[in-house]
Each structure stands twice: as structure tokens, then as C-alpha cells.
Amino acid sequence: MKITLPDGSVREYPKGTTGFQIAQSISEGLARNVLAAKVGNEVWDATRPINQDTSIQLLTWNDTEGKATFWHSSAHLLAEALEALYPGVKFGIGPSIESGFYYDVDFGDREFGAEELEKIEQKMLELARQKNEYSRREISKKDALQYFEEKGDEYKIELLQDLEDGNITFYEQGAFTDLCRGPHIPHTGFIKSVKLLNVAGAYWRGNEKNKQLTRIYGITFPKQKELTEYLEMLEEAKKRDHRKLGKELELFTFSEKVGMGLPLWLPKGTMLRERLEQFLRKAQAKAGYDPVVTPHIGHKNLYITSGHYEKYGADSFQPIKTPNEGEEFFLKPMNCPHHCEIYKAKPRSYKELPVRLAEFGTVYRYEQSGELHGLTRVRGFTQDDAHIFCRPDQVKEEFIKVIDLVLHVFNALGFDDYTAQISLRDPENKQKYIGGDEAWERAETAIIEAASEKGLRTVTELGEAAFYGPKLDFMVKDALGRKWQLGTIQVDYQLPNRFELEYTGSDNQKHRPVMIHRAPFGSLERFVAVLIEHCAGNFPLWLSPEQIAVLPISEKYADYANQVYQQLQQQDIRGFVDNRDEKIGRKIRDAEVRKVPYMLIVGEKEQEEGKVSVRKHGEGDQGSLSVTDFAADFKQKVEEMMG
RNA sequence: GCCGAGAUAGCUCAGGGGUAGAGCGCGUCCUUGGUAAGGACGAGGUCAUGGGUUCAAUUCCCAUUCUUGGCUCCA
Numbered sequence: 178m179k180i181t182l183p184d185g186s187v188r189e190y191p192k193g194t195t196g197f198q199i200a201q202s203i204s205e206g207l208a209r210n211v212l213a214a215k216v217g218n219e220v221w222d223a224t225r226p227i228n229q230d231t232s233i234q235l236l237t238w239n240d241t242e243g244k245a246t247f248w249h250s251s252a253h254l255l256a257e258a259l260e261a262l263y264p265g266v267k268f269g270i271g272p273s274i275e276s277g278f279y280y281d282v283d284f285g286d287r288e289f290g291a292e293e294l295e296k297i298e299q300k301m302l303e304l305a306r307q308k309n310e311y312s313r314r315e316i317s318k319k320d321a322l323q324y325f326e327e328k329g330d331e332y333k334i335e336l337l338q339d340l341e342d343g344n345i346t347f348y349e350q351g352a353f354t355d356l357c358r359g360p361h362i363p364h365t366g367f368i369k370s371v372k373l374l375n376v377a378g379a380y381w382r383g384n385e386k387n388k389q390l391t392r393i394y395g396i397t398f399p400k401q402k403e404l405t406e407y408l409e410m411l412e413e414a415k416k417r418d419h420r421k422l423g424k425e426l427e428l429f430t431f432s433e434k435v436g437m438g439l440p441l442w443l444p445k446g447t448m449l450r451e452r453l454e455q456f457l458r459k460a461q462a463k464a465g466y467d468p469v470v471t472p473h474i475g476h477k478n479l480y481i482t483s484g485h486y487e488k489y490g491a492d493s494f495q496p497i498k499t500p501n502e503g504e505e506f507f508l509k510p511m512n513c514p515h516h517c518e519i520y521k522a523k524p525r526s527y528k529e530l531p532v533r534l535a536e537f538g539t540v541y542r543y544e545q546s547g548e549l550h551g552l553t554r555v556r557g558f559t560q561d562d563a564h565i566f567c568r569p570d571q572v573k574e575e576f577i578k579v580i581d582l583v584l585h586v587f588n589a590l591g592f593d594d595y596t597a598q599i600s601l602r603d604p605e606n607k608q609k610y611i612g613g614d615e616a617w618e619r620a621e622t623a624i625i626e627a628a629s630e631k632g633l634r635t636v637t638e639l640g641e642a643a644f645y646g647p648k649l650d651f652m653v654k655d656a657l658g659r660k661w662q663l664g665t666i667q668v669d670y671q672l673p674n675r676f677e678l679e680y681t682g683s684d685n686q687k688h689r690p691v692m693i694h695r696a697p698f699g700s701l702e703r704f705v706a707v708l709i710e711h712c713a714g715n716f717p718l719w720l721s722p723e724q725i726a727v728l729p730i731s732e733k734y735a736d737y738a739n740q741v742y743q744q745l746q747q748q749d750i751r752g753f754v755d756n757r758d759e760k761i762g763r764k765i766r767d768a769e770v771r772k773v774p775y776m777l778i779v780g781e782k783e784q785e786e787g788k789v790s791v792r793k794h795g796e797g798d799q800g801s802l803s804v805t806d807f808a809a810d811f812k813q814k815v816e817e818m819m820g
Numbered sequence: 821g822c823c824g825a826g827a828u829a830g831c832u833c834a835g836g837g838g839u840a841g842a843g844c845g846c847g848u849c850c851u852u853g854g855u856a857a858g859g860a861c862g863a864g865g866u867c868a869u870g871g872g873u874u875c876a877a878u879u880c881c882c883a884u885u886c887u888u889g890g891c892u893c894c895a
């Protein structure tokens with residue numbers, strides 16, 4: 178049979194050759210590391226015989242699918258250890274996740290505590306050292322049911338009910354057998370380090386009416402070193418937690434009295450936010466956006482027209498009623514309906530399109546109480562929203578312009594690793610969405626084409642679209658390699674219909690514009706949270722709430738320090754003078770802890786020469802400069818950063 | 821919303837049936853200093869809120885609120 182390798186070369190192998198054997202024929206090193214094989218479009222066990230012409234890609238730890246296989250096999254290893262330690266436990270599901278894996282377990286009446294995890298880790302490592310093979314076998318539904326009935330595992334029986342006979346496989350390693358589609362790594366010996374991270378409750382099949390199982394999360398690696406690095410990364414993430422830094426750097430706070438999920442921005446956080454706004458306002462002005470302002474509430478009819486009332490009315494904050502007329506108003510959950518009405522404020526000609534209306538609009542959404550989290554999930558937040566109303570023939574071009582704007586933002590803020598997620602509708606479940614097939618297809622095509630023309634790295638997700646249209650979301654990777662969803666661009670053919678938006682074409686006929694929703698930051702709150710964690714609170718100079726600290730050596734130089742500060746302040750450089758009765762070492766330490774980018778130390782020498790001694794955060798003494806030179810350098814740096 | 825954990829000084833946290841402690845911060849004084857913590861003294865708490873058990877509750881029990889780890893959800 179003919180096997181096509183990823184480099185396009187074709188090799189001849191006898192029927193029944195396995196991925197592992199193919200790896201061996203290429204190199205011993207590859208064979209040692211191969212975890213699974215992508216055969217055609219399916220991931221297979223490396224040990225599964227291949228019987229026909231196909232393409233193959235050998236998967237190792239460096240491939241996402243290789244890792245997923247590794248972790249999925251680790252979940253089985255966890256189950257094997259659990260079964261050995263706690264005979265009679267029952268198993269739900271045990272998949273791999275983005276980082277690691279989990280297994281849902283029913284311990285029956287036994288109490289399970291987190292302190293038992295270490296014991297399980299040891300057992301897993303012991304079993305891993307046995308290098309037990311993961312062996313696959315096909316089984317009839319009847320035999321499979323019989324197996325789990327004898328074992329008394331009702332969860333697996335329930336899973337089996339939904340499976341088709343003839344398509345059922347078991348995997349076995351050591352003493353443990355599981356219902357599993359696979360694939361798996363060749364043997365447990367690949368798993369060299371194990372960490373069980375935490376235990377949480379999870380309902381069987383995610384339904385709160387079902388029994389709650391114990392979910393054990395874990396992660397494994399083929400090398401001990403990688404586990405150590407991973408645990409260090411988790412520690413670092415804890416240190417960078419925006420909730421912790423937000424408090425320490427006095428950026429924002431929450432108040433029980435104000436209400437959960439409603440952030441209060443402190444002066445320094447507000448400074449940061451306003452800088453971000455200012456930056457985007459400027460970029461948008463250049464890109465032809467018109468700023469608008471709309472109120473925080475809107476009449477119920479507005480949302481009946483938009484379709485949001487029908488979709489979210491019952492699940493959102495309840496309406497505010499006028500005392501006399503009993504009219505109902507909703508806190509605005511998005512800005513688009515208001516913007517549609519601005520579009521409608523006058524008749525539009527094709528000549529003035531695209532109309533781009535931008536607003537930093539604060540919106541309110543009822544989020545379930547259990548879902549609130551710092552600034553990343555709140556009930557009131559400000560979107561850097563804009564709506565572009567354009568002709569159908571302008572969609573792609575406008576879309577491309579928005580992509581450029583988003584990339585400009587990412588670039589200025591140091592997010593250089595991103596992918597674009599294209600979210601299309603679920604073709605199996607069309608009734609979830611409003612609007613006709615044709616409009617959807619046109620919108621989806623425009624997005625796909627724009628993304629490919631900009632050369633974006635993309636992934637496509639079916640069923641992730643908004644209910645009114647497909648979208649493109651930007652996922653950035655932060656300094657710790659964690660993924661965050663930030664900017665979003667959405668094409669919408671539905672709202673213009675619902676609001677009966679029109680423009681007069683060159684043919685003197687009425688036409689319907691297309692709407693593009695877009696928000697490069699997404700929400701200021703979420704963006705600031707991600708930014709804090711990305712830069713660990715060490716903001717880019719142009720954003721830093723306190724850019725400089727003027728530190729007099731002693732009280733004698735307080736006047737000079739104030740004078741220096743005023744001189745810099747007049748040139749839009751922000752900061753403070755530390756006139757406390759403390760030694761210079763102390764003032765430096767405090768400014769370092771506050772993450773102030775530049776410390777300007779002034780004493781006798783500096784006063785005499787009209788200079789400042791410059792110390793950079795995290796780097797130390799930079800020598801001295803005249804105040805004017807420092808200001809000029811500083812401003813030049815800021816300008817470079819803002820592009 | 822559901823399950824688990826938590827709430828003690830401005831912050832981080834210890835404690836425990838007999839009305840409370842540390843470090844940091846804050847204030848006053850001494851000190852006037854050269855690149856990551858000078859010293860002394862002092863002020864600060866209805867121990868989240870409401871009930872219950874008890875001679876006595878901050879401590880034990882229940883409820884509520886908020887925070888937190890998950891689950892579900894996310895225009």
C-alpha cells in the first residue's frame with residue numbers, strides 16, 4: 178500500500194503496517210517519541226495496523242493532537258490507579274482538556290479528600306513504570322453491556338446505550354478496561370511525571386438534576402522537567418492574577434454595597450483605562466469612525482425590534498418602569514440597537530456609506546452569580562464598540578480594515594501571538610439562529626475571505642456563531658502562553674432587517690445596508706485584566722498610571738524635586754514626588770514595588786547641575802541627564818510605542 | 821443558578837466557648853540620608869450580617885450576603 182507522508186513523499190509499505198513501524202522506518206528517534214498517528218483525518222493508535230493507501234502524520238508531544246492523546250491515556254491511567262486503590266468506584270467520563278485531563282468518578286458513600294491525591298499520583302507512577310500497553314479491541318454492544326453490568330458501572334452503561342453496535346471499542350491497559358473510542362499512546366511508560374491538580378464536583382453529563390460526581394483534574398508529562406516548569410508557570414500565574422495586582426496597584430475594587438460584578442475604577446485604574454480609550458479614539462478617528470453617545474437604558478420596544486427581548490428578556494436584568502405610564506426600559510445589554518436608530522436618524526445615500534459609529538458604551542448583562550470573576554466576567558462593562566453600516570459590496574473591504582485596526586491595537590500593547598477564530602453556525606441546528614440561509618452564507622464567505630486575505634492564522638468553529646451572524650474572534654496568547662479571547666468582529670445581516678435600515682442606491686432604489694459589529698478590546702474591563710496578567714502589572718510606559726517618581730535624597734531637595742516634577746507634568750508626564758521622611762533606599766524600594774517605570778533621584782549634585790539621576794524599574798541606575806533631555810527621551814519613547 | 825471551600829485591623833494572615841494577635845501599611849517624634857525596607861512610640865477590629873444553642877458565641881449550629889474552586893451559561 179502507498180503511504181503519503183506530510184512532506185508529500187509517498188512510500189510503499191506492506192498491508193497491516195502500523196504508524197509505529199512507519200516511524201521506525203524513518204528514524205529510531207521518531208519511533209521512540211511517536212504517541213499516535215494521524216491516518217487520513219483520524220487520529221489512530223500508533224500500534225493500529227493500516228490496511229489501505231492513505232496519508233499519515235506521526236504525532237509526538239509537539240503536536241496538539243499528540244498531547245491530547247497523551248493526556249487522554251493519562252486519564253485512563255488515573256482510572257486504573259483509582260480502581261486499584263478504591264475497589265468498586267464507578268467511572269463517568271475521562272477526557273483530555275486544554276491542559277491535562279480529568280476523570281469523573283463516583284466514590285459511592287466514601288468521602289474523598291484532596292489529601293488523597295498524592296497517594297494516587299504515586300500509584301499512577303508505579304503503574305506507568307510497568308509500561309503496560311494500551312490495547313484496543315472491538316466489542317459487540319451486547320458484550321460491552323454485559324461487562325459493565327457485571328462491573329456495576331451504570332454510567333458506562335448509559336454511555337453505551339447511545340452508541341451504535343459495531344462501532345464500539347474497549348481499551349485495556351494493565352488491569353483496567355474502559356469503554357473508549359481512543360486513540361491511545363502505545364504504553365504507560367511514556368508518562369514520566371504526574372500531578373493531580375484539584376478535585377471539584379461535576380454533574381453527570383453536566384446536568385444539575387443528575388448525581389454529582391467527583392472530578393479529579395490532573396496533568397502529566399513525558400519528562401519530569403516539563404512538569405516542574407508547568408508548576409512554576411502556575412505559580413507565576415498566581416502572582417500575576419489581575420485581582421491581586423488590581424488591588425496592590427490600586428487599579429480597581431469591588432464593593433458589596435454597590436453589588437457583585439460591578440467594578441469600581443480607582444484613580445490609577447481610570448488613568449490606564451482612559452489612556453487605552455484615548456489611544457483607540459485616535460486610531461479610529463484616522464480610520465474614519467464617528468464617535469457617538471447613547472444612553473444607558475433603552476425602551477423595551479427597542480429590544481423587541483432587535484430580537485434581544487425574545488431571546489434574553491427573561492434572563493436579563495428586569496425592566497425599569499416609569500411610575501406614571503408604566504413604560505418599561507431595559508439597561509442596555511449592547512449598543513447596536515441604539516446605533517441603528519442613529520443610522521435611521523436621516524435618510525442615507527450610498528455615497529456616504531460606510532457609516533462607522535463608535536462609542537465606548539457601558540452595557541449591563543445579568544451573569545449568573547457563580548460565573549463572576551474579577552474583571553474578566555462582570556455585570557457592567559464598557560465595550561469599545563462600533564458599528565459599521567455599509568453596502569454589501571463593501572463588507573469584505575471593511576472587514577479587512579477592521580482586522581488592520583485590531584492588529585494595530587495588539588501591536589501597540591505587546592500581544593504578538595494571536596490566532597483568529599472564525600465562528601460559523603452549527604449546520605445541524607439552524608433554528609438556533611435568526612435569518613435566512615443565503616444571508617448567512619454570504620456573511621460567512623466574507624469573513625473567511627477577509628481572514629485569508631490578511632493571512633491570519635485561523636481556526637474554524639462550527640456552532641460558535643452569535644445568533645444573528647458569524648464572527649471572527651481574536652485569541653491572544655499572553656506572556657505565560659495562556660489563551661484569551663479579546664477582539665471580536667461580527668457580520669450582521671439581521672439587525673438591519675429588523676430595524677428596516679435603508680440607503681438609496683445609485684439606481685435611486687432603497688437598499689439594505691450590512692452591519693459589522695466590532696470591538697478590538699472586547700471590553701475595557703476584560704482587556705485591562707488580560708493586560709495586567711500579560712505584563713505582570715509592568716505596563717508599557719505610555720499606559721503606566723504613574724510613569725515617573727521623583728525621589729529627593731532628603732528634605733533639603735524637596736523644592737527642587739517639586740520643580741522637576743512640575744516641569745515634567747507640564748509635558749504630560751505623569752507621576753508623583755515622594756517627599757516622605759524616608760531614606761532614599763526606602764523610596765526606591767517602594768517605587769520599585771509600585772512598578773513605576775522611571776525613578777528620578779535628586780540630591781545635591783542634581784540640584785546644582787539641573788539634572789536628574791535616572792533609575793529604571795527592574796534595571797537600576799541609568800546615570801544622570803538634564804531634565805529637558807530626560808523629558809525629550811521620554812516623549813520619544815512613548816511616541817514610538819504608540820505607533 | 822447548582823455543589824464544595826472561605827469571610828478576624830486598610831492589606832496579608834495566625835488564633836480560639838470566657839468580648840483578640842503578628843507582619844506590612846497608617847500617625848507622631850527622632851533621624852537628613854546617594855540607588856530595593858533607619859529607629860522609637862502610638863492609633864486602628866460589633867472577629868461579614870441575622871437568628872439559634874449556651875451562664876457565656878468572634879469561636880458551635882442554621883440562614884443570608886459576598887469572595888473563591890468547579891459545573892451550567894455567556895447578546
